[in-house]
Structure formats: C-alpha cells, structure tokens
Amino acid sequence: MRLLCLLAAILLAALLLAPDTVAEEPAHPRLVVLVYFDQFRGDYLARWKDEFGEGGFKRITTDGAWFQNCHYPYSYTVTAAGHSSVATGCVPAVHGVVGNDWYDRGVGKTVNCVGSDRHEQVPGRTAEGTDSDEKKGAKGGVSPERLLKPTIADAIKLGTDGKGKVVALSLKNRGAALPGGRAPDVCYWMDGGTGLFVTSTYYRDAVHPWVAAFNKSKPAERWRGKMWDRFRTDIDYAKLSGPDDIAGESKGASGQGRVFPHPFEPSDPKAKPAYLNAVYTSPFGNDLLLDLAERAISAEGLGKDDVPDLLSLSFSSNDAVGHAWGPDSQEVLDVTLRSDRIMKRLLDVLDAKVGRGKYVLAMTADHGICPLPEVSRKQGKDAARVQPALSAKVEAFLVEKYGKTAAKWVEASSGPWLYLNAKAVTAAGVKQADVEAELAQWLAKRDGVEAVSTRTALTAGVPPTDATGEMVARSFRAERCGDVYVLLKPYYLPTAVLDTGTTHGSPWEYDTHVPLVVYGTGVVPGVHTGRVTPLATAAILSTAAGVKAPSGATAPVPTGLFVPHRK
Structure with a gap:
C-alpha cells in the first residue's frame, strides 16, 4: 500500500512538472491598431500581390491571418456605415449610422452622421474640401453622438478603467469621430480649406500642443509645384490595371486630368482649396495622415505600458482616387502600391516605438467600389448610369x-x-x-x-x-x-448627373467585399477562405486587448485566429 502511494505521488509530481501541452495565453499587446483604407476593395490584395514590396502588405498577409472572403452583411455600403459597423461589431440597423447623412423628420432637414450644431470646429471651419458629404452636413462642430452603440474605443476605455489611451485620426471627420467613440484622448481630421488638422469642442477647446506644432509646419504644402506620377517605372500599369485614359474617368479634383502625370496646382489661382483637394485626391493625403500618426504615437506615448491603447487610422485618399478614376484605373493601382508602402512605414514605426511583437493590427476597409459602367459594358456586362x-x-x-x-x-x-x-x-x-x-x-x-x-x-x-x-x-x-x-441592378450607378467617375453603396459583391487581415502577437498566421464579416474586427481587437467586446457586437472572433488560451 505504501508502495502504491509512493508511485502515485511520483506520478503526480511528474504531471505537475511536465511541459504544458496547451499553449500559454499570450501576453496582451500594449497597443491595438485599427487601420481602414477607405474604399480598398477586397480583391486588390490578391490582384496585385506580386507587385507589393517587402515589409508591407506581404508582411501582414504572410505572417498574419488573411481573410480573403470578407463581406459586409448589409446593403447601403458607405463610409460612415462601414466605419461604424467595424468599430461597433453590429449593423446599421442596430448602431444607427444608416448613411453618411440622412433626413431627420424631427428637425425637417438632412443631418450629417457626425455633424453637431452644439459644437464648433477647433480651429474654426473655413472652406470645404472635396468631400461632398461633409459639405452637406457638418458645417460646424463634430461629435459621435448619433452613433448609438459603443465602439472598440469605448470597450478599451471601459475595460481599462479609462487608463488605456485612444487616438483616432483621419482625413475625413467621420473617419476619425466614429471609430474614436465617446471619449477618445485624441481625435483629429483635416480641414479641406486649410490643410490643418482640426478637432471639435466636443473633444477639447484647443488642439494639443504637438498638433499645433505639426500644423505650424504646414505639412500639406510640400507638394506645391509638383506632379503625381506613377510610383513604379519598372512595371506595366496598363497590363496590371487598364489604359491610362478610360472613358468614364473624371478629371479628379481641381482639374487634375484623366491621365498621368497629375498636377497639384489649380488651373485657377483664385481657387484656394483646389490644391488641397488635389492632395486629398492623390496618394499623398495618406502620407500626410501617417506623418500625423507618427507624431501621435510618440507624443501620446502609445504602447509604453502594459495597459492596452488603441490607435485608429482611416486613410481616406484611396476613396477619393477610386471615385474619380475607378477601380480598373492606373490611378487606383498606383494608390494601392503606395498604400503598401504606407503599411510598411507604419509597421516600421510601430516596431521601433512600441516593439515588434507588442501590438496587434487589424486592416480592413469601409466598402468597395463599382466599376465604371463604361468599363463594364466593354466586358459585356449590362451597365449604365441612371436615376430612376x-x-x-x-x-x-x-x-x-x-x-x-x-x-x-x-x-x-x-x-x-x-x-x-x-x-x-x-x-x-x-x-x-x-x-x-x-x-x-x-x-x-424603371430602367436599372x-x-x-x-x-x-x-x-x-x-x-x-x-x-x-x-x-x-x-x-x-x-x-x-x-x-x-x-x-x-448590379453595375448600374445611381445618378445620371454623375456622368464620370463612380461610387458605391449597394449590396453587390464589388461593394461588400473588403480585406480583413489581422497581424501581431498571438495571431495564428494563415490564409482563410471561409466567409467572414469585417464586423468581427471589434471582437478581434477586444480579445487581443483582453477587454470585453463592445456591448452591441454580434460578430464573433473567427475560429482559430488566436493561439489557444490556457483553460
């Protein structure tokens, strides 16, 4: 009997000292990063993957989890709805942001998704840029109050007792305000009339000193007198995308022209916002935003302690370029190639300032884009511009x-x-x-x-x-x-007035299909072809940060995304 007890004790000790066959729960990252590329259609990553350089999209799709079959589950696929759905984890019927703007019967007028008559822009608003939805809506201040459900930013705040920092940046006000949630520490977007980054009295009464210093340097002015030409001279743009001059393309903002190279200076010197509109409608608006993001990471000390922070970045220039020239244009190919370099630069900054292996990044988009009807017709599709x-x-x-x-x-x-x-x-x-x-x-x-x-x-x-x-x-x-x-119908655009360019906002695949790539500590690398939704991003980043997902989130973390947790 004593021998049996001894053997049992030895066996128990062996079990307790044996290597654990279940993977340890990974340390939670110091920073979670949400990256939107506005109007980055889901097929672009595969379509042009051979042309990407090292360290950008190749890095996150190889070393991270790439969900190739990712679609929005609702019909009206526009910027505000997409940003809100990703950040909250639920659909517009639940979070309430049903469009970039909508008619409010209670007040008898159209309201902007983030417009607020109770608040003012800081510094004050000047002339508008090219964003037509901002022209229609947020003339004064901005707030997230029309968003009815909490976001991943709110989840970070709640789960860390307010200690986790939230920084939300974009060229568009809604691209910053909606993901930033109710109480971000930093929330800025670009004023289309000045090129300065601004906020609202909803958030604070004066810009942060580091933002003031950034604005003082007039960073948006550095493309004066220059041209936007092709990023790569060693590849055949026509073979990879299409002809440089396509029927149905617009001339971009401020008369940039239909073909490369595109000037930044306005043809009319009195059109003061025209230069800034041209920067916005080019890949370089994204560079401008990343310049600000790099300052924010340092100035706000993101990822410097064990309390997880959130950085939300929405790169808007892809959307402006896609609207003007269409998804099969050399311009969209070029902005996508340059977006790959934006991603590399962002990852390099995160590696240096936060630490490789100490952050988790999720990349997605708010919607896709419809091909130019003129291009679709050449492919034998039924396509037209109508307004029924x-x-x-x-x-x-x-x-x-x-x-x-x-x-x-x-x-x-x-x-x-x-x-x-x-x-x-x-x-x-x-x-x-x-x-x-x-x-x-x-x-x-009616037709169409x-x-x-x-x-x-x-x-x-x-x-x-x-x-x-x-x-x-x-x-x-x-x-x-x-x-x-x-x-x-598919491949029909909803206006006869828009005789050039293209848009989005349908339940058809070209509008619903977006990328979803998750990269960083604890993420199991791999390519996934099963259907998922970008709404899962809210739960993904919450899980990574070790906090509860936003209360309205319904899309779960995809199975097998993270290394197994210890039970």
Whole structure:
C-alpha cells in the first residue's frame, strides 16, 4: 500500500512538472491598431500581390491571418456605415449610422452622421474640401453622438478603467469621430480649406500642443509645384490595371486630368482649396495622415505600458482616387502600391516605438467600389448610369395616382431612400402602406431598378429566403430611414448627373467585399477562405486587448485566429 502511494505521488509530481501541452495565453499587446483604407476593395490584395514590396502588405498577409472572403452583411455600403459597423461589431440597423447623412423628420432637414450644431470646429471651419458629404452636413462642430452603440474605443476605455489611451485620426471627420467613440484622448481630421488638422469642442477647446506644432509646419504644402506620377517605372500599369485614359474617368479634383502625370496646382489661382483637394485626391493625403500618426504615437506615448491603447487610422485618399478614376484605373493601382508602402512605414514605426511583437493590427476597409459602367459594358456586362427615383418624377406619379395636395408627396430623399410626406398621405385620405406599395410597383419598372423595398414590408420582416432583402433590412432603422428603398441592378450607378467617375453603396459583391487581415502577437498566421464579416474586427481587437467586446457586437472572433488560451 505504501508502495502504491509512493508511485502515485511520483506520478503526480511528474504531471505537475511536465511541459504544458496547451499553449500559454499570450501576453496582451500594449497597443491595438485599427487601420481602414477607405474604399480598398477586397480583391486588390490578391490582384496585385506580386507587385507589393517587402515589409508591407506581404508582411501582414504572410505572417498574419488573411481573410480573403470578407463581406459586409448589409446593403447601403458607405463610409460612415462601414466605419461604424467595424468599430461597433453590429449593423446599421442596430448602431444607427444608416448613411453618411440622412433626413431627420424631427428637425425637417438632412443631418450629417457626425455633424453637431452644439459644437464648433477647433480651429474654426473655413472652406470645404472635396468631400461632398461633409459639405452637406457638418458645417460646424463634430461629435459621435448619433452613433448609438459603443465602439472598440469605448470597450478599451471601459475595460481599462479609462487608463488605456485612444487616438483616432483621419482625413475625413467621420473617419476619425466614429471609430474614436465617446471619449477618445485624441481625435483629429483635416480641414479641406486649410490643410490643418482640426478637432471639435466636443473633444477639447484647443488642439494639443504637438498638433499645433505639426500644423505650424504646414505639412500639406510640400507638394506645391509638383506632379503625381506613377510610383513604379519598372512595371506595366496598363497590363496590371487598364489604359491610362478610360472613358468614364473624371478629371479628379481641381482639374487634375484623366491621365498621368497629375498636377497639384489649380488651373485657377483664385481657387484656394483646389490644391488641397488635389492632395486629398492623390496618394499623398495618406502620407500626410501617417506623418500625423507618427507624431501621435510618440507624443501620446502609445504602447509604453502594459495597459492596452488603441490607435485608429482611416486613410481616406484611396476613396477619393477610386471615385474619380475607378477601380480598373492606373490611378487606383498606383494608390494601392503606395498604400503598401504606407503599411510598411507604419509597421516600421510601430516596431521601433512600441516593439515588434507588442501590438496587434487589424486592416480592413469601409466598402468597395463599382466599376465604371463604361468599363463594364466593354466586358459585356449590362451597365449604365441612371436615376430612376428622381423626386420630380416620383412626385408627378403620386400626383397622377392620388391627386395634388397642399403638401408635396415626397418630403425628402437621401441615398437610396425616399421619404413620403405624412401630411400628403393624410390629406389624400389613403393608407401609407398602400402608397408605398403603389410607388414600389411603379419604381420597379424603371430602367436599372433591381428591387424596391418598403417601410411596411421591412417592418413586418423579410422572408429568410430573400437574401438581398435581409441585407436591406440590416441597413434599415425606422426613425432614420425613409419609406421606399430603391435598389439598382448590379453595375448600374445611381445618378445620371454623375456622368464620370463612380461610387458605391449597394449590396453587390464589388461593394461588400473588403480585406480583413489581422497581424501581431498571438495571431495564428494563415490564409482563410471561409466567409467572414469585417464586423468581427471589434471582437478581434477586444480579445487581443483582453477587454470585453463592445456591448452591441454580434460578430464573433473567427475560429482559430488566436493561439489557444490556457483553460
């Protein structure tokens, strides 16, 4: 009996001293980094991977986890919705940012997703840049208050008792304010009229001293008198993308022209913002943002202690270039090649200032982009530029159908939504649901229309067999959306006024497909082809930082992304 007890004790000791076969839980990183490349379509990383240099996209896709089949699950794929969905982990129907702007029936006007009449820009607002949504909306200050769910930034703050720092930077105000959440330590974007980086009184009454010093150096001015030409002279741009001069391309901002090289100086010397618009609509806007980010990492001491910090960067210039010249252009190839170098430079800075192996980085995009219809038609696709839901035509149809009333039938339109006027419906003595249904049937017969959804049908619930309808439902929030949603066919652009350039905002694959790459400590390298959503980013970075995911997050961490944790 004593022998058995001795053997048992020896066996127990051996088990306790034996090497653990389960991987140790990795130390949490000092810094988590969220990188958006605005309008970086999901196929670009594979399409041009052989042309990338060392240390950038190759590094993160080889040494990190590359999810090649990543798609947004909702229909209205625009900048604000994408930034908010990635940061919160939920869809627009839940977080409430249903577009870059929308019509607010309560105040009787269109509101910007981050616009705030209660706050002011710091320093004060001047002339606008090229971002049309900012022109329509945030004339004064900025705040994240229209975002109804917490972000990864808020999760970091909550999980660290406020000790973790949050820095959110972009050229676009919404690209900084939405991921930055309710209480970032640093939140800045570029004023399109001055080239200065600005904030809002929502955050602080004066810019940080290090930002003031950065602005004083006038960093946006260094491209004066220069040209944007091709980054690489050793590769065949036409073979890798397309001809330099493509029907349907625009001339960029401020008359940059359709072909390389593109000037930065405006043809009209009185057009003061034109130079800055040209910088924004070129790869060099991204360089400008990274210059600021490098200053922020040092000045704010990001990643200097064991409390995890968050750095959110949204590189906006890819979006401006893609809108102007289209995804099959030499310009988009060039900005993508230069984005690879942006990533290398960012990783080098993080290695030097935070430490290799001491951070986790997630890269994604807020949406993709539709090819130029002119390019699609050459490929044999059915494609066109149309505007089937012009308010004037809709108004004429409803007047013919139900009669004229003191109030117009169409109160407003915003994006794919038409907002019916309740006063007209009441005055005509008809039911709202009937008007929606009649209008939907009429619109469904217009050129270029794929489908039409109504408020009544979306509220009742979309059948699970209607996959596209479910995507529309995920973009629908009753108090912010209109009454009739018009969905165009694939490869159709939603305006006849936009006779050049392209846009996004559909549930079609070219708009929903974006990259998702996760790199850093504890990440299991590998290429994944299973379908995932970029909404998983919120849970991914929360897990990496060792904090709970934002309360609204529904997309889980993909299986096998991180090394196994000790139970």
